[in-house]
Amino acid sequence: MYYRRTLTDAQINRELLHVVFTTPMWWIVLVVSLGLVVAVAVAAVGYMFNQGLGVTGLRQPVFWGFFITNFVFWVGISHAGVMISAILRLSQAEWRRPMVRAAEIMTVFSLMAALTMPLVHAGRAWRIFYWIFPYDWSRGIWPDTRSPLIWDPVAIFTYLISSSLFVYTALIPDLAVIRDRSKGTWRYPMYAILSLGWHGSPHQWKLQGIAGILLSALILPVFVSVHSIVSWDFGVSLVPSWHVTVFAPYFVIGAVHSGVSAVVTLMVIMRKLYHLENYIWEEHIDALARLLIVVATGWFFLFWLDFVFALWTREEQEMVVWNLRLFEAPWGWLFLTFFITSYVIPVPLWLFKRVRRSFTWMLWTSLLVNVGMWLERFLIIVPGLVRKGPLVFDYGSYRPSIIEITIVVGTLALVPFLLLLFSKFFPLIPLWEEKEGQKLIDHIQLGNVKVPALVKEH
Amino acid sequence: MAEAAHEMRPIPTHQEVALDVLARFQDLGARYWGWVTVLGFLFVLGIVGFVIRLSAGFDDRSIWGYHVATMSFIVTTFLAMPMISAGLRLTKANWRRPLTRVTENMSITGLLVVLMLLPALAALPPLEGRRNIWFDFPLGAPGVWNVLGFGNLALMGLALLWVLALPDLAAARDHLPPSARQRFIAWASLGWVGHLRQWRVLYAASLVFGGGYLIAYPLVQSLLFADFHAGLMPGLKDAIGPARAVVHGVQGALAMTIVVMYVMRRLGGYERYFSVEQFWALSKPLLAFSLFWFYFWWASFLTFWYGRLPGETDLIRFLVLNSYLGPFIVSLVLNFIVPLVALIWSPVRRSAWGPAFVSAGILVGTFVNEVRIYVSAFSIEDPTLHALDGIPPGQWPEAPDVLIAIGGIAGCVLLFMLVSKIVPVISMWEVGEGLRLTKIRRYLNRQVRVIAKSH
Numbered sequence: 001m002y003y004r005r006t007l008t009d010a011q012i013n014r015e016l017l018h019v020v021f022t023t024p025m026w027w028i029v030l031v032v033s034l035g036l037v038v039a040v041a042v043a044a045v046g047y048m049f050n051q052g053l054g055v056t057g058l059r060q061p062v063f064w065g066f067f068i069t070n071f072v073f074w075v076g077i078s079h080a081g082v083m084i085s086a087i088l089r090l091s092q093a094e095w096r097r098p099m100v101r102a103a104e105i106m107t108v109f110s111l112m113a114a115l116t117m118p119l120v121h122a123g124r125a126w127r128i129f130y131w132i133f134p135y136d137w138s139r140g141i142w143p144d145t146r147s148p149l150i151w152d153p154v155a156i157f158t159y160l161i162s163s164s165l166f167v168y169t170a171l172i173p174d175l176a177v178i179r180d181r182s183k184g185t186w187r188y189p190m191y192a193i194l195s196l197g198w199h200g201s202p203h204q205w206k207l208q209g210i211a212g213i214l215l216s217a218l219i220l221p222v223f224v225s226v227h228s229i230v231s232w233d234f235g236v237s238l239v240p241s242w243h244v245t246v247f248a249p250y251f252v253i254g255a256v257h258s259g260v261s262a263v264v265t266l267m268v269i270m271r272k273l274y275h276l277e278n279y280i281w282e283e284h285i286d287a288l289a290r291l292l293i294v295v296a297t298g299w300f301f302l303f304w305l306d307f308v309f310a311l312w313t314r315e316e317q318e319m320v321v322w323n324l325r326l327f328e329a330p331w332g333w334l335f336l337t338f339f340i341t342s343y344v345i346p347v348p349l350w351l352f353k354r355v356r357r358s359f360t361w362m363l364w365t366s367l368l369v370n371v372g373m374w375l376e377r378f379l380i381i382v383p384g385l386v387r388k389g390p391l392v393f394d395y396g397s398y399r400p401s402i403i404e405i406t407i408v409v410g411t412l413a414l415v416p417f418l419l420l421l422f423s424k425f426f427p428l429i430p431l432w433e434e435k436e437g438q439k440l441i442d443h444i445q446l447g448n449v450k451v452p453a454l455v456k457e458h
Numbered sequence: 459m460a461e462a463a464h465e466m467r468p469i470p471t472h473q474e475v476a477l478d479v480l481a482r483f484q485d486l487g488a489r490y491w492g493w494v495t496v497l498g499f500l501f502v503l504g505i506v507g508f509v510i511r512l513s514a515g516f517d518d519r520s521i522w523g524y525h526v527a528t529m530s531f532i533v534t535t536f537l538a539m540p541m542i543s544a545g546l547r548l549t550k551a552n553w554r555r556p557l558t559r560v561t562e563n564m565s566i567t568g569l570l571v572v573l574m575l576l577p578a579l580a581a582l583p584p585l586e587g588r589r590n591i592w593f594d595f596p597l598g599a600p601g602v603w604n605v606l607g608f609g610n611l612a613l614m615g616l617a618l619l620w621v622l623a624l625p626d627l628a629a630a631r632d633h634l635p636p637s638a639r640q641r642f643i644a645w646a647s648l649g650w651v652g653h654l655r656q657w658r659v660l661y662a663a664s665l666v667f668g669g670g671y672l673i674a675y676p677l678v679q680s681l682l683f684a685d686f687h688a689g690l691m692p693g694l695k696d697a698i699g700p701a702r703a704v705v706h707g708v709q710g711a712l713a714m715t716i717v718v719m720y721v722m723r724r725l726g727g728y729e730r731y732f733s734v735e736q737f738w739a740l741s742k743p744l745l746a747f748s749l750f751w752f753y754f755w756w757a758s759f760l761t762f763w764y765g766r767l768p769g770e771t772d773l774i775r776f777l778v779l780n781s782y783l784g785p786f787i788v789s790l791v792l793n794f795i796v797p798l799v800a801l802i803w804s805p806v807r808r809s810a811w812g813p814a815f816v817s818a819g820i821l822v823g824t825f826v827n828e829v830r831i832y833v834s835a836f837s838i839e840d841p842t843l844h845a846l847d848g849i850p851p852g853q854w855p856e857a858p859d860v861l862i863a864i865g866g867i868a869g870c871v872l873l874f875m876l877v878s879k880i881v882p883v884i885s886m887w888e889v890g891e892g893l894r895l896t897k898i899r900r901y902l903n904r905q906v907r908v909i910a911k912s913h
Contacts, residue, residue: 090742221749224753228753228757232760232761232764235757235760236760236761236764236765238765238767243761243765244697244761245695245696245697245698245699245757245758245761245762246697246698246701246757247757247761248698248753248757249698249701249753249754249757297673301701302701305680305697305698305700305701306697308591308697309695309696309697310697311593312589312591312688312695312697313589313695314589442899442908443910444895444896444897444908444910446894446895446910451895451910451911452910452911453895453897453908453909453910453911454908454909454911455899455901455906455907455908456906456907456908456909
């Protein structure tokens, strides 16, 4: 494994900063196209704010639909950044180097996309400020700090701030390189400020290393807590099929499954668009695919526990929800699609080395996983509400309106749109990580074979 | 780079390692037999305790709670150890090489667990009227399926041990003087000569059996939790339980591995194999799994606490806040708080004594936790109720329970010591492979280690 190509520092600078200093036509086309989709979604949000939530498909008893599904989905995708970056950094996995920056920044933009959803879902987003300032405990009414609906924004904002710090800390040495290469241009003042006077002294490198390790270690509990808290939005309620103890780790590992798959998708597309063949190789997506096999199997174990223990009690309402999910149209078809796309197709395929090392196969299988994982969230949330409650005389139903669909599609365009904009100002692969990796290359002669080797960092 | 890199010891040759390990392996001195005698005596005491319980029959289920807790403790610690070997081999961690055989040799304890399972199954009440995972398709459930599940795990572990020991068995076969032991080892080595095809089969088989063990272990923990705890506890619907048991298993396996390494280092003179690097490397996942220990418990507790369903509130009072408060506090402190407070410090992690001290506490906490989980379940009189009928009191151990616990644990150590004289306790071929893939070179003004990734 790991036949690293030998690259000079100058070549790394030139290739990874290419898009920062030039503007290819494909970049303009993509930004404009995605920007248009985002603009249409913003218009749909405006229309909905003007007309009220009646233009959505949310009706009694289903008040959580596409928006909340999409919120959970994007929080899930955001788990990739920390999973890839912090854990692999702490475990000193050499193959992390080309993917950490893209994964981290995807975390930040996914969280932004996720945060828009509860605001949109609130219908009158500005009224949220009435809830927050000032807190009113005296009357014992909403907002209640004991509610997961309050923990949610706290956790997500904490995660967003710490992820942004994480990205920024790792970005400083690269900002200094861009600063030095853009002297005399309009860019210079911006990079001069952002690079905080970095000139690469041993003391600065030491501080940067310590900050990276500390942030990696501190961000991990936040990463686990964020999706756990999202899961408790459901788990601590008494809605049938939601009141399940396994939800927290089940949500977290599902998030890692979809997040790492999204990183694979991103890596393959980045490699193609930005011509990063010297940096993103078969070995990298192979390593990610192996990680995905483990994560997906762990996810499947928890999914199986959720299913078995739902049947465990044989309570009528629980059985009704599972019957709906599995056997009633259209839920049954959606369930089948979810299960096949998120596990049955990709995981057996990933067992083959040829698939793991094929960019085309990995692109499609990772996309399939995220189709499945979006449906999974939808199937967790909506069928639990589409039920016959004590004062409801018929089963409710839910059909998303075109407004909801437009807004959700808008978030799917928003994240790549922001990523493209980011890539115009900052390198998507860390220059200094690649250069450091180059310094650690070695080989060992075994008989007449040269085996690639690495200097052990500690 | 670490400061210690300045004083890097020269890398020994494969032959030096093999001669050293085989010399230790060959030695069957008085000290060894002394330990075997003591452990054998304790094991016999355990059998006495078991016979006392057996003479009382299975009508009173509550007297078998400690037997099941001991069995579960063995599953959660000794029998979980081969997962460490399988997992580290899959991740190609180079530092694993000296310790994998220790963990694989522990798979022999699967035989003891299967024997302990039989009376535990006999003590279970019928499935009718109580919650269970077998629904309407019992087909001999739960007995047949548990025996199959536990038996499969034991066989998978033994297969992993045997396959990975073949090169070393062959080395021992060629090294030992003729004796009954040498003849048995020669038979067990299956004519290994180390040609290319044999090596390919070995690598493939290690993946199959290692992967199989990693899949079989969660299933066994699921059976254990569902049949011996959740199925006896009225009103309990705890889907996270089996996953929590697996997390406890990994934590227990890491702790037991560290303790065994420490004891072998101090009493057996294995310092050159179990260096600080191994303790340091294992202490990181130990810290992670100690955090998971709390997280998995908290996820369950919070769901029940906020749900405020009367049945679930009673269960919390029974298992956490009232009857088993003491055992819960002990396990919370030893399995979570002490590891967290101690192992966040790099100097503690980067020592042999620090992880060993924390691990010893974790093993105590794990045993107490198993008592809390399984003794409580076996003390419920009527498992067919939909909720607890009042909060039952906690159940203290009686003399036979103590004997069973001591005997069970001593039996595992005894089996390990016996098997370690058939299969060398250090994997010579893996250590040798690692040495060939390592070199020391100068990097700037210091020495560093360079490690090749062979496959």
